[in-house]
Amino acid sequence: NAGVTQTPKFQVLKTGQSMTLQCAQDMNHNSMYWYRQDPGMGLRLIYYSASEGTTDKGEVPNGYNVSRLNKREFSLRLESAAPSQTSVYFCASRGGTGELFFGEGSRLTVL
Amino acid sequence: QKEVEQNSGPLSVPEGAIASLNCTYSDRGSQSFFWYRQYSGKSPELIMSIYSNGDKEDGRFTAQLNKASQYVSLLIRDSQPSDSATYLCAVNWGGTSYGKLTFGQGTILTVHP
Numbered sequence: 504n505a506g507v508t509q510t511p512k513f514q515v516l517k518t519g520q521s522m523t524l525q526c527a528q529d530m531n532h533n534s535m536y537w538y539r540q541d542p543g544m545g546l547r548l549i550y551y552s553a554s555e556g557t558t559d560k561g562e563v564p565n566g567y568n569v570s571r572l573n574k575r576e577f578s579l580r581l582e583s584a585a586p587s588q589t590s591v592y593f594c595a596s597r598g599g600t601g602e603l604f605f606g607e608g609s610r611l612t613v614l
Numbered sequence: 615q616k617e618v619e620q621n622s623g624p625l626s627v628p629e630g631a632i633a634s635l636n637c638t639y640s641d642r643g644s645q646s647f648f649w650y651r652q653y654s655g656k657s658p659e660l661i662m663s664i665y666s667n668g669d670k671e672d673g674r675f676t677a678q679l680n681k682a683s684q685y686v687s688l689l690i691r692d693s694q695p696s697d698s699a700t701y702l703c704a705v706n707w708g709g710t711s712y713g714k715l716t717f718g719q720g721t722i723l724t725v726h727p
Contacts, residue, residue: 534712545620545702545719546658553712562617562716593657597712601646603704605657 505529509594509606516584516613524579524609526594532604534597535577537561537569539590540608546593552577584613617641618705620718629727633690637703637718640684646706647679649688651699652720658702662688693725 507528516522528535533554538546538561548561550569558569566588568580581588591610595603621636635649646665650658664670664677664686676689686705690697700720707714 536715538717543719546704546717548714548716551714559714561714597715601648601663601706601712602660603648603650603658603715605659607657 507594507596507604507606509592509609511609512607513610514612516581516611518585518613520584521580521582522584522611523581524592524594524611525576526578526606527576528596528604529575530596530598530604531574532596532598533574535571536595536597536603537567537577537579538593538595539563539588540593541590549579549592581611584611586613589613617707617716618703618718620701620703620721622719622721624722624724626724626726627693629693629695629725631693631725633693633697633723633725635688635690635701635703635721635723637686637688637705638684639686639703639705641705641707642681642684644681644705644707647677647686648704648706648715649675649677649686650702650704650717652702653699661701690723693723695725695727698724 536551537549552571555574594606649661652658662677674691678687703718
């Protein structure tokens with residue numbers, strides 16, 4: 504049972520390049536989330552999807568887009584990467600108890 | 615005002631002592647509260663969830679919730695070096711168990727032998 508799987512785990516981009524972070528969960532959860540984590544900032548919510556077919560902005564949505572492709576998959580896209588988007592990105596899905604289950608994280612560096 | 619605030623830390627306690635971690639939140643309608651632990655380079659993992667006012671105990675961990683004061687805390691008794699980690703408070707907005715879930719900035723805890 505894989506849980507929450509994120510790809511890629513590491514990525515280096517140049518300013519202005521685009522990329523998509525992929526996330527898939529196999530726990531049949533309705534809700535999925537994307538967070539970024541920077542030193543001293545905790546986890547900041549970028550976007551979330553409470554259920555298939557819905558997405559909502561979190562605390563720091565600027566510069567990002569998301570797609571809830573189906574119940575399993577929730578992708579995060581950077582259309583034109585900026586150095587300020589250098590961070591560790593976590594995808595999570597949420598069970599009926601409210602607990603978040605996290606992926607292993609994706610470390611992104613924008614030069 | 616940040617939605618979820620934690621005491622800034624870092625917090626250093628001797629082995630065997632009680633570590634106290636605090637969190638305040640801004641949304642009076644919040645009903646679900648969580649404490650996560652994150653080791654360096656790893657993903658956060660759930661320690662405790664609490665939904666009702668009062669105390670909830672699980673082993674060496676006790677979560678305390680006071681909705682009137684918009685305050686939630688985590689006590690770690692008999693602290694061990696293996697408890698050294700970053701502790702993250704998370705609050706679910708509104709009255710549901712899904713939807714927007716925001717975290718505080720985290721408190722780094724170091725337990726020294």
